[in-house]
Amino acid sequence: MKFVLKSLVLFCMVFTAVAFTHADDASAAASINKTYYVKGDIVNIRSGTGTNYPTVTQVKYGTKLQAFQYAYNSKKEVWYHVTLPNGQKGWIASWLITSTAPAYSPINAPLISQMPELPRGCEVTSLAMMLHHAGKKVSKMTLAYEVKEDPTPYRKVDGKVYFGNPNVGFVGNMYTYNKPGYGVYNKPVESLARQYLGNRVVNLSGQSFTEVKKQLDKKKPVWVIANSWFTKLPESQFTYFYTPQGKIKVTYREHSVLVTGYSGGYVYFNDPLSNQKNRKLRLNNFIAAWEQMGKQAISYN
Structure with a gap:
């Protein structure tokens, strides 16, 4: 019996080594x-x-x-x-x-310029780029017409600006700098995106940039809001709107782009204002700007 057990143990050891x-x-x-x-x-x-x-x-x-x-x-x-x-x-x-690391290739999302038709239309133009990548060929002008608006008029009283809330809808005029305007945040943009992609839309707002990276790893571009300087802004660049929902902090440097990748400490994005495809900037500065604007991000599956 002992001989049988020893044989079985030896066989298992040999088999394990071979299997490994x-x-x-x-x-x-x-x-x-x-x-x-x-x-x-x-x-x-x-x-x-x-x-x-x-x-x-x-x-x-x-x-x-x-x-x-x-x-x-x-x-x-x-x-x-x-x-x-x-x-x-x-x-x-x-x-x-x-043994050679491959050259990084960002997501090949189409580049669409917001100019000259939409001086304040970075959010809908970046969304148009994302939708095109998802197979929905909708124009920036269609999205500009369809995005929800906050009709609250601009008023300035005793140094205070009374205006709309970008969490509710697009604030002011998107088509010209000659009239007051601002922009729109993730919730109305998410609603607009769902008209075309339904449950495929993923709102990553409020989560860490790690979740943005996960989408990029899946070769899905990500709509975000940062600022036109792409770094953390000084407090002097912020002001307040007094909206029907209350006082909110805003910056006229607010800007939306479509993120297409990240690698080696850099981020890549399509910028609808500068009309640059896969623009490359330092990732840590970009994340600081994105976090300062409330970690707003939308993608799709």
Whole structure:
């Protein structure tokens, strides 16, 4: 009986070792500590050192992998035992990876200029870009007409500005700087977006920028409100509107863009005012501006 138990224990130990490495008999796995990146569009991660082994999972182009073993199989092919970003492990062929990090490519969302028709229409123009990326070819002018408005007229009494509330609807005139105007915030924009995308719309407002990054990782651009300086503004750039709902703090530097990516400490976005596609600026400054404007962000699934 003791002999049987010892045999079973020995068999389990051998089987476990083989199951863990799954390297062919051609060579034993050797240790390594090196970073690689996937260079194929969609690549299989396998349970062993050959295409005859089952697929464990799949990874996309540019995925960062940490290799901790390598081995030659019976065909003299080099395979690497790697750890994926989620901690999962498996084997990948050497010809499917590279040690050079791929150049970053932001989301290819269409660029639409708000000018000259909509001097204050950055919010609806950025939304138009997002909707176009989602397959809804609606114009900025249609969205300008459809967005909810706050009809509260502009008045200035004893140095105080009485005006509309951008949380309710677009405030003032969108079409000219010759008349008073301001902009619109995420809630009315979300309602407008849902007319075209329904439940696909995701309002990320109030959450951390990590949630914005998650959408970008899924190749979904994100509508945001920041400011035209794209950094935290001094208090001198803010004022107050006295609205039917109460006093609110605003800045005439308010600006909306469509975020298309982030990499290496930078953020990329389509700017409808400067008419720049995938404009690149420092991420920490951009986040500071975005947070100062209330962490307003909308995307879609």
